[in-house]
Amino acid sequence: MTTVYTIEDLQKAVSISKNEGKTIGFVPTMGALHEGHISLVKKCCEQNDICVVSIFVNPTQFNNQADLEKYPRTIEQDTKILEKAGAAIVFVPSVEEIYPEPDMRQFDFGQLDKVMEGKFRPGHFNGVAQVVSRLFDIVKPDRAYFGEKDFQQLAIIRQMVRQCNIPVEIVPMPIRREESGLAMSSRNQRLNDEEKSEAVNIYRVLSESKKLYKYKAVEEIREKVIDDINKIGSLKVEYFEIVDGNTLQQITNWSETDYAVGCITVFCGDIRLIDNIVY
Ligand code: AMP
Numbered sequence: 001m002t003t004v005y006t007i008e009d010l011q012k013a014v015s016i017s018k019n020e021g022k023t024i025g026f027v028p029t030m031g032a033l034h035e036g037h038i039s040l041v042k043k044c045c046e047q048n049d050i051c052v053v054s055i056f057v058n059p060t061q062f063n064n065q066a067d068l069e070k071y072p073r074t075i076e077q078d079t080k081i082l083e084k085a086g087a088a089i090v091f092v093p094s095v096e097e098i099y100p101e102p103d104m105r106q107f108d109f110g111q112l113d114k115v116m117e118g119k120f121r122p123g124h125f126n127g128v129a130q131v132v133s134r135l136f137d138i139v140k141p142d143r144a145y146f147g148e149k150d151f152q153q154l155a156i157i158r159q160m161v162r163q164c165n166i167p168v169e170i171v172p173m174p175i176r177r178e179e180s181g182l183a184m185s186s187r188n189q190r191l192n193d194e195e196k197s198e199a200v201n202i203y204r205v206l207s208e209s210k211k212l213y214k215y216k217a218v219e220e221i222r223e224k225v226i227d228d229i230n231k232i233g234s235l236k237v238e239y240f241e242i243v244d245g246n247t248l249q250q251i252t253n254w255s256e257t258d259y260a261v262g263c264i265t266v267f268c269g270d271i272r273l274i275d276n277i278v279y
Contacts (some may be wrong), residue, residue: 001083003090007138010091014052014139017088021048026168027143028086028132032056032072032186036176038085040145041170043173045086052139053082054091060103061127067272078201091139103130109159112248116241116263117152126155132157136166136225144168149175149183151263151276155248175275177203181277190271198233199268206262206277213260213279218242218252221262229266238265238272245278254279 001109004010007277025048029038033055044051055078062068082090097141106126107194112118113125136144146154158170176184181203182196191199205228209221233256247260254260261279265272 005092013089017050023142025051026139026144027053028135029055031078032074033078033081034184036184039176040173041085041087044145050088052089053087056093056133057118060130061124063121063123071187109156115248131161143171145171149172151165171212187271196267198235201232202266202275234269236267240264
């Protein structure tokens, strides 16, 4: 495995493989890697000759400076994990390497980024689109891997690829969970034991709502999930919306779609956790 820090070195490393006709798979990450990331890396290694992983904590997608500063950074451990998982190239650029000058591009995702994460984190998806489009342009992968945990992000990336005609196949990957059901996340590292035991209730309540949903109206399920989670310790739901999984617009009736997804964000103390469930 090679670790590269500059675009020039990355492109040198990738072009050798491209010239040999090898396929390039790409997994963009912000590091602090866990089994969720590794499931993407393993799939990427399976489906491509070369797996490139980037580790870059992208400042333009953070709308909260403290969150950016507190984001866990565990680069040495990450590199070891990636080597074991089979990655060929790890790209660890500096902020200056990715943004030699400020990125002023404004993407228009229509209604897709007006709801949920887009509504509560203004500018977040514009920052995600800036960095992912830039990384795609640098790596020029055949396939790129994204987790369904960041459900709205996946929809935005797909839209960006369509809008900008980027020749890459987007491969979605299922949410990896702890045994307790808690969705794996780099932010989980910041939870203490008590918070962790509270946070497992997010998926428990979502799963219960899936058992019930056929018998209840959308709004009833929505309210029940919010109430049940808010009853637990320090948990505070920021939003829970039941949406059409393609348009991300709220539904009011289950018959409106055959792809209903419940998307949630919960504060556990000051740590913001996201999860979702397909009904
Ligand atoms: P991040 O480092 O948080 O930007 O995540 C990098 C990629 O890993 C994104 O495509 C995420 O959706 C994905 N990912 C993060 N957590 C999980 C998880 N628990 N299961 C599957 N994919 C995940």
